[in-house]
Amino acid sequence: MTLITTPNLDDHDGFYAELLAAHRGLSETQGQALNAQLILILANHIGDREVLTEALELARQR
Amino acid sequence: MPYDYKPFPYVAPPGLSGPEPRHKVIIVGAGPVGLAMALDLATRGVPSVLLDDNDVVAMGSRAICWSRRSLELFTRLGIADKVLDKGETWSVGRTCHGDDEVFSFDLAAEPGQHLPPFINIQQYYIEEFLAERALADPLVDLRFRNRVIGIDQSGDGAHVTIRTPDGQYGLSADFVLACDGGRSTIRAMMDLDFEGERFDERFLIADIEMKADFPAERWFWFEPTFHDGQSALLHRQADDIYRIDLQLGWDADPEEEKKPENVIPRIEKVVGPDFELEWVSVYTFQCRRLRDFVHDRVIFLGDSAHVVSPFGARGANSGLQDVDNLGWKLAAVLAGRAPRGLLDSYNRERVAAADEDIRHSTRATRFMTPSPGMERLFRDQVLALAGKTEFARGWVNSGRLSAPCIYASTGADDPMLPAATRPGAVVPDVPQGNGWLLNRLGTDAALLAVNCAVPGGLDLPVVEMQVNALVRERFLGDAPGALYLVRPDQVVAARWITADARTVSSAVRAMWEGRE
Known part of the structure; x- marks a missing residue:
């Protein structure tokens, strides 16, 4: 399995709004904590080390 | 009762009065690794001269936690019964965040093993038991107060110069085994240095004597209320001695922290007021190794070859696995049963094992003492998640406990087998x-x-x-x-x-x- 980089999520606009809403009212520190937990939760859910490595590489690209 | 450090007798070695015949093996350092090495070689019929610069067993609180694999070696060397009798066996580890337990593990869950996964016993007992065997073994020539002050490998052998209370003498051997610990003088004399990471975080170690019914379990705390913002580890050892490791932070002053008036109040917060302080020291640690453990006729084992943080019991146990790995190979080479190249496999296998230990140990250290910023953020959020989901508990890293390394092998295999x-x-x-x-x-x-x-x-x-x-x-x-x-x-x-x-x-x- 490799990282999916083509559209794969139904209602991505809805998810994006939900992500922002989850941060609403949080301080910057609280927001960072939420993001960190989210990364860890999703990493466990994905459960595929190669995909995670590819995701990290993509995120580090400038 | 504090441990009774009885000095071993010094006997003037024959080399002071005339040249000794060339020996097969000289072992430098009569700690757990050097003693076990001499005894392991003796079980294979190989005599050795074992030199130690001191005449007592290790002072204070050092290695405490011995793995099943080490107990298996102790069985072969004839001290396992004594160790099992004196030590505190344990299999349960508990990890807390703040004052709440986040998770626990039980290593005894694996059936069909007659030895416990770990036993806690002070290093001085291990050295005492091994030294008793060594002194009784005609193939081990154990010499106390014999300090190696020079080494060279000219010609076809290795030569050491030794200082005793009665003067200096020289010895030659086919092989010299450096088991002289983290501050190895052999390593220094050969101008070899460690590669790897150094951690500046300071930890306080204390051995306390206490009549209490704390179970024989490994307790680790992240950010307990009794030790503000830092981590703490508690182990029960033999003789109602408990070992406590407290993180102090990088800016702690070791001399200040060691003073009883500073140590005692810290420990009182963990266990209450009823204890006697037996030992205290402050340390920092490194996760480093020599590039190679075999240097022609000089071979490094244990802390002289590799050092790790203490969380995970990967110091002494790893040194004993070096002994396990080298003993049969060296005996076979000396007997002409195997080519010298067999020793390269010691280097290859134990360097890989050291890398595994260093990797685990470095990761645990980073988790325990994260640098400010993102490292700290993720560490804290793993701990926070561990309180609410199962998966994150496994991510909490207070040290991954010593297990025998699985060596890379291209030996014949069949995929049907486990x-x-x-x-x-x-x-x-x-x-x-x-x-x-x-x-x-x-x-x-x-x-x-x-x-x-x-x-x-x-x-x-x-x-x-x-x-x-x-x-x-x-x-x-x-x-x-x-x-x-x-x-x-x-x-x-x-x-x-x-x-x-x-x-x-x-x-x-x-x-x-x-x-x-």
Whole structure:
């Protein structure tokens, strides 16, 4: 399995709004904590080390 | 009762009054690794001279937590009964965040082992038991207050210069084994240095004597209320002695922190007021190793070759696995049974094992003492998640406990057989009749026949296994039968479902040549 980089999520606009809403009212520190937990939760859910490595590489690209 | 440090007798060595004949092996350092090395070689008929610059066992609180694999070696060296009798066996570890337990583990969950996963006992007892054996063994020439002050490898041997209370003398040997610890003088004299990471975080170690009924378990706290924002570790040892490790932070002043008026209030917060302080020290640590452990005729073992953080019991246990790995190889080379190249496999295998220890240890250290910023953020959020979901508990890292390294191996294998006993892995112990498999394996290589005929014409001891459920699970899987070639250090060299004599012979040759 490799990282999916083509559209794969139904209602991505809805998810994006939900992500922002989850941060609403949080301080910057609280927001960072939420993001960190989210990364860890999703990493466990994905459960595929190669995909995670590819995701990290993509995120580090400038 | 505080431990009674009895000095061992110094005897003027023969080398002071005239040249000694060349020795086979000189071992420098009579700590757990040097003593175990001398005794292991003795079980293989190899005499050694064991030099120590001191005349007492290790002072204070050092290695405390000995693994099952180390107990298996202690069984071969004849001290396991004493260790089991004196020590505190444990299998449960508890990890807390703040004052709440986040999760616990029980290493005893694995059935069919007669030795505990870990036993806690002070290093001075281990050294005492090993030294008693060594002093009684005619093949071990143990010399106290013999300090090595020079080493060279000119010609076809290794030569050391030794200082004693009565003057200096020289010795020559085929091999010198440097077991002289983290501050190895042999390493310094040979201008060798460690590579790797250094951690500046300071920790306080205290041994306290306390009549309490804290269970024999490993307790680790992240950010407990009794020790603001730092981590803490508690272990029970023999004689009602408890060991406490407290993180102090990088800016702590070690001399200040060691003062009883500063130590005692800290410990009172953990265990209350009823204890006696036995030992206190402040340390920082490194996760580093020598690039190579074999330097021609000088071979490094234990802390002289590699050092790690103390969380994970990977210091002394790893040193004892060095002994396990080197003993049979060195004995075979000295006897002319194997080529010198077999020693390269010690270097290859134990360097890889040290890297594994260093990797685990570095990761645990980063988790325990994260640098400010993102490292700290993720560490804290793993701890926060561990309180609400199961998966994150496994991510909490207070040290990954010592387990025997599985060596890289290209020995013959069959995919039908279970992964746990693949070539490179230590044979797991299993019940056999009224006893145990590992006790039936001698100090030599062996063939384990599990439900299979052994091809004729092989010059190797054969252990016919009784097949029970655990043997089936660990050695057969779905295969009807299997033949295992086991090295003298109880590591699987190769295995087959069926094999003829030629195939097995060629695997035996590869084993003695130390081929990967």
